[in-house]
Amino acid sequence: MSLIDNFYIGIDDTDSTRGMCTTYIGAVLLERLSRYSTVLEARLVRLNPNIEYKTRGNASICIELVPHSTSDIGRIKAAVLDAVREYSVFKDRKTNPGVVFFSGRVPDDFRAFYNRTMHEVIEINDAEKVLKKHHAEFHKFKNGRGIIGALAAIGNGFGDHTYEIIAYREKEMWGKKRLVEKDSVFEMDRRTFPFTFNNVDGDKILITPNSPCPVLFGIRGENPDILNDAYSMIETGENVKATVIYRTNQCTDAHLEKVRKIADIRPYSSVILKGSVSGGPIIIPGGHVIFELTDGEDHIACAAFEPTGDFRWVVNKLVEGDVVTVYGGVKADVRTINLEKIDVVKLKRLVGEKNPLCEMCGRRMESAGRNQKFRCRRCKTYKTKKIKVDIKRDIEERMYQVPPGAMRHLSKPLVRDGRYLFPVPRFSLGS
Ligand SMILES: [Zn+2]
Known part of the structure; x- marks a missing residue:
């Protein structure tokens, strides 16, 4: 000792x-x-x-x-x-x-x-x-x-954590275009995901920052071993001056806290809150999708902003009465939750009306004259009332998250929730 x-x-x-x-x-x-x-x-x-x-x-x-x-x-x-x-x-x-x-x-x-x-x-x-x-x-x-x-x-030091390996550039390269082979990043992602994550989003690579800082790239993952392997797969057109593996609270949801009521949300906090959709969604100028959530007492706006891409179109499929748990942060005014994830807990059953079916042949009846509203021309049968049918909801009862490119540093990628389903993360470069 x-x-x-x-x-x-x-x-x-x-x-x-x-x-x-x-x-x-x-x-x-x-x-x-x-x-x-x-x-x-x-x-x-x-x-x-x-x-x-x-x-x-x-x-x-x-x-x-x-x-x-x-x-x-x-x-x-x-x-x-x-x-x-x-x-x-x-x-x-x-x-x-x-x-x-x-x-x-x-x-x-x-x-x-x-x-x-x-x-x-x-x-x-x-x-x-x-x-x-x-x-x-x-x-x-x-x-x-x-x-x-x-x-x-x-x-900091307790609780869930991940790691990030950061590669730094030679000083004369600071501010210049980063020379990282895009294909090698996709290959690294294919071989190391889900033990590394948020490497790519669609056809974009996310491991290189946009600012003129000394960082060439950073790879995030579950443990130092996988990061060393992932690092060795990246091809660069410039020298790496140094690498550091940091233990980090990134990708852990450490910023989120569960609240039971809207009234309990503190300025600048990030919350997990269950409620039901009480208005919207609407699309506002700029392409942001907003709906109103209620906890039974108060109401708060929930927003999927434009950079969250297709996540907005999931949110836009909600209807009044759907039960959801929202994950996201608020500013000083505590008026809008900036959505990072949404758990669709219970979809409201939506019912529509259709013309009835013919009892003889099973075909959909057609509208007829005023007295006999619907008829089957073939069987000469008549009905007077439309029937109720479930409208298919184009959204599932599950968790949705913004795409990696729009994810906050602290947001836990959904894939990490399933990480204990896998055996202890192991990776081999062989074969
Ligand atoms: Zn018929």
Whole structure:
């Protein structure tokens, strides 16, 4: 057993929409810190996706390591702060880095704080209170908002998780077109799905980001082994400078919380709520599909926005009275749930009318004169009333989800719900 406590480094909010990526600082540090420590794990932690002050993925990182000696702790801290100063995009108004250091057993307060950051709006002060209570060292750059995510990243660690392998580019390639062979991505997906996921959407590949950041590509999956295999299948036209496998809360639904009533939905939270369709659906300008949901007391709008593609046309087939469970986030006003998934629990039986059938020959009768409404011309039989028939619903009682290209980082792909049906994920490159 080591006599030195585990040491945690939390970092957040170093990047900007125009470049960089906090995970890249992680990659730089993993290399630099190996001189002074044994790294146990690197985590990539996504925070509440409904908060408006961040325009990108709300990603923070935590590195857990064991210093080689207590005298190395000072060197580790210096290396972290140097890297944050070196790589943060300070000129972006919205970039406010924060760093947290912590030695020893992670306090329950940190765990609780992580959970709060998934569902609530947190102020910088809230983070400082928790940090001071536990004598954690923290560093704020500019307004220091990043200490929120830095603390949350250390607090994360329990529950469901996935992994992401991220490949980084040589510096001279940053901002240039990414040279990743599309066919190799489809082949990798074919061979590793469902133990990797969200690699492709239709004919588009999703593993390469769109921003001019240092990331060449990232593959998400159930365990590090499958990611190493998947990584080896990707062909690139440029050098990969480094790779890191992060443990992450991505693809776990960690942001969702069950609520029983609409009145219980908190601003900026993401919820799972059962109710029945009480209005719509309607298609509004921009191609968004909206319906109204009720819990019996209140009503709330549920929206499948245009980028969710065909998911909208599923939602558009709902009718008043259908019972559904919706999954999605709200903004400050708590007026609209932005749908990520929908579980169609009970479809309403829709009844229509048709002309009756002839009892002699079984054919559909035709409309006749006013007195005898329907008749069979062949058998000379008559009936007066239309019959009721079930109208076939072109939607099933099951779970539907937005396509991978429109999925949030935290949303759990449906395929992961079935993962325990498979044997322990195993993969072989052979044959
Ligand atoms: Zn007939």
